[in-house]
Amino acid sequence: MGYNIVESGTSQYQMIPSDSRTFAKAGSIAIGGKTVLGVLFSGVTLANGDYVDGHYYKINVAKKSSLDIVLAGYGTTLLGIHDSNQNLLHVIQTNGTSTDPDSASLRTKVLQPGTYYIGVLCNDSWAFSKPYQFSVKYTPQSIAGASVSVKSKTYNGKTQKASSVTVKMGGQTLKAGRDYTVSCKAGRNVGSYKVTVKGKGSYTGTKTATFKVNPKGASVKKLKKAKRGFTVAWKKPSKAALKQTTGYQVRWSPKKSMKGAKAKTVKATSSAGKKCTLKVSKLKAGKKYYVQVRTYKKAGGKTYHSSWSKAKAVKTKK
Numbered sequence: 001m002g003y004n005i006v007e008s009g010t011s012q013y014q015m016i017p018s019d020s021r022t023f024a025k026a027g028s029i030a031i032g033g034k035t036v037l038g039v040l041f042s043g044v045t046l047a048n049g050d051y052v053d054g055h056y057y058k059i060n061v062a063k064k065s066s067l068d069i070v071l072a073g074y075g076t077t078l079l080g081i082h083d084s085n086q087n088l089l090h091v092i093q094t095n096g097t098s099t100d101p102d103s104a105s106l107r108t109k110v111l112q113p114g115t116y117y118i119g120v121l122c123n124d125s126w127a128f129s130k131p132y133q134f135s136v137k138y139t140p141q142s143i144a145g146a147s148v149s150v151k152s153k154t155y156n157g158k159t160q161k162a163s164s165v166t167v168k169m170g171g172q173t174l175k176a177g178r179d180y181t182v183s184c185k186a187g188r189n190v191g192s193y194k195v196t197v198k199g200k201g202s203y204t205g206t207k208t209a210t211f212k213v214n215p216k217g218a219s220v221k222k223l224k225k226a227k228r229g230f231t232v233a234w235k236k237p238s239k240a241a242l243k244q245t246t247g248y249q250v251r252w253s254p255k256k257s258m259k260g261a262k263a264k265t266v267k268a269t270s271s272a273g274k275k276c277t278l279k280v281s282k283l284k285a286g287k288k289y290y291v292q293v294r295t296y297k298k299a300g301g302k303t304y305h306s307s308w309s310k311a312k313a314v315k316t317k318k
Contacts, residue, residue: 026056054121066139073132075124082117142205150211162211190297217306223314229281286318
């Protein structure tokens, strides 16, 4: 019978059960850097007058990708990949001599995540009792086509870097450190800063994105009802935060969801902006309105907004 694995002591090779000559008994191997090392023996199966031997290996494709499979063997050694229903998808072969192995490489089509089998088969006497080896790796994919999202930061007077980066490719979320690395320009003031995502492991190439530093928000300090209107006052930003504030936006709606809200912009340099107050009129009498405020900053030709404050309610006078 013989054993499928020789040189069991080296971490370079994957350990496979020796009795792996059927799909049902296929030994599981990991997709990665390790090389599978096995030996074919004559007299296992008689097919068309030829003695053949073969081994099967089970792999789990975790992500939508193609695979690179490299086989080195003696004689006419075949290597094929099968789907979970044992249908042959691709096949390659080597034609080494009795002393020198030959290598052949196969890049599969894009495979869906799932279970697959790799089979090694031979009926060539040159290959029997000699080791064959192959490796299976994910085909490097360019990360340039990935979608990258970066969580924004809020101005706090300190220099900040992007700390929450999500990279998705083919519907799959990639893992930082394993699939990619991140480098970015630090930012202190309100604005946009460049983030570079570089592929690693099974991924190559780069993708750039930006992360934002948004202005610090404001909160509704006081609401005073008026006839068919109200006056809203909000907390004035600190001196440092005010330098990163161009103005304020106030919005109001009769619905708590703020659906159909109307809004007004107040520049920080205006009289109302300096007082951090705004009078709203011409509303419905005796009606409850929900009010929110946020800050904004214009920088580099773009406008950056803080989050809306918590809504507070006021009822107009009749």
